[in-house]
Structures are given as structure tokens and as C-alpha cells.
Amino acid sequence: MSNKTVIIVHSGDMDKLYSALIIANGSLSMGMEASLYFTFWGLERLKKGGLEKGPLSKMNFLGLGKWMVKGRMKKANVAPLEKMMTDFKELGGKIIACEMTMEIMGIKQEQLRTEWIDEYGAVGTYVHEAKDAEITLFI
Amino acid sequence: MTTIEVDTRGETCPVPLVECRKALRKAAPGDEVIVTGTHPASKKEIPMACESMGLEIIGIDEESGEWKIRIKR
Numbered sequence: 001m002s003n004k005t006v007i008i009v010h011s012g013d014m015d016k017l018y019s020a021l022i023i024a025n026g027s028l029s030m031g032m033e034a035s036l037y038f039t040f041w042g043l044e045r046l047k048k049g050g051l052e053k054g055p056l057s058k059m060n061f062l063g064l065g066k067w068m069v070k071g072r073m074k075k076a077n078v079a080p081l082e083k084m085m086t087d088f089k090e091l092g093g094k095i096i097a098c099e100m101t102m103e104i105m106g107i108k109q110e111q112l113r114t115e116w117i118d119e120y121g122a123v124g125t126y127v128h129e130a131k132d133a134e135i136t137l138f139i
Numbered sequence: 140m141t142t143i144e145v146d147t148r149g150e151t152c153p154v155p156l157v158e159c160r161k162a163l164r165k166a167a168p169g170d171e172v173i174v175t176g177t178h179p180a181s182k183k184e185i186p187m188a189c190e191s192m193g194l195e196i197i198g199i200d201e202e203s204g205e206w207k208i209r210i211k212r
Contacts, residue, residue, distance in 0.1 A: 025153050029160035031192035079154050087157045091164070 004033040005135040008126065012041035013057035014066060014081075020139045021084040027135065028091035035133075036088075037126045039098035042139075043105070046097060046112045051081050085116065094118045096125055140169050147176035148205065155181035156188060159210075163194070166212035171197065174208045182206045 005027035009020045020042075024034040038046050045051050059065040079087075089095075096119045097112065109120075119125060130136045145162045147155035155176045162172045174185060185208050186196050197209040 022153050025157050029153065029156040030188045031160075077149055077151050079150075084153075087161070091157070091160060 004133040006035045006130040006133040008138045009036050009038045009042035010040050012044045012054045014054040015057050016139050017045055024093055025088055028093055035094040035129050037096045039101045043101045096121050142171045145174045151178050156184055159185050163212055168212055170212045172210045172212055177205050
């Protein structure tokens, strides 16, 4: 089945991680396959305790903006990233961690939430994953 | 045949769609999944998802902003 969404999660910003996970979970819910390729600042969010750590991509204001947006999100009953990740895995979503980034940033496997990660790979893994995908995004 | 009820009232995007998919995955062929919610976009999108997965919608009811979608697995 080539009915697939592949997203490169390059940014570790909280709002962008939301976008990536919402699109990925939406794809799985529409009956498609979905893979997330975590690289650079995105990979930081796969660290233990790192999922909710990202700043806002705009108007973060040293965390004040993020705090305000989080308050609004709570009011609008937006699910936390941890739930979105659990749902993503439950619906069969795949996570690939970029090995080159791990080397550059000195990230060891034991620092990551390895229970989420299906594969460690480089650019070839992404291209192989995306070449038959109908939707592929860089976030 | 069993009936699986999913309550997503008060939940927003993408929770109703995701919870619907989770229930459909757990359901056996022939089972009925009933999703209740209040998020307006999901009322359109859950039938869209069912159509792309080749599943039949038995009925959609709405009363004062609360909708109920019945799906045949």
C-alpha cells in the first residue's frame, strides 16, 4: 500500500511538533500509513522528558508566550503531545531517528525514548520510506 | 455482533477522528461503532475517513450541536 504520509520533523518547536503529530495521526485515522523522521532539533524532543520542552516557533518571549498558548490550549481541550504520541504508536505509526544527528549532537540511544523508535537510519532510510508516499512534508 | 460506543464530547481536533479509528481497529467485522461528539469538523471528517477505508455509515444524527455517527465495521 502506497497510501502513506512521511514527515521530516526537523524542528523541535512545540507548535511544529503539534502540526507534525496532528497530520500524522490524522493520516493514520484516515486509513493511511504514517512515518515520522526525527532529525536535528526534532530529535531533541525524543529525549527522555523532552517531548513538551520545545519553545514556540514565534512569540515565545522567554517562555511567557508559550505559557499563555498552553493555557489557551488547555481551555480549548487540546490533547497533550504525550497522548498524541501514544495514539500515533497505537495506530501503527512508525518513528525513525536520524543517526547522523545523534552523532553530531552527541545523543546516545539510552538518552532517547527508545520504546517509541522503530528504526535508526540516515538519508537512505528517509528516501526509501518516502519514495512511495503520497504526502511528504518537512516541518 | 457487538456495539462499541466512543464518547468524544468536548474533545477537539484530532481526538474524535483518532478515537474513532482506535475503536474501528479494535472492532470485529460486523460490529457497530457509535461515535458521539461536539467538534463540528469531525462530523464531516469521520464519514470521509470511513469512506476512504471502505466502511459503511449507518446513520448520522445531530441535536443541538451534539452529533452521533453510527459506523458498520
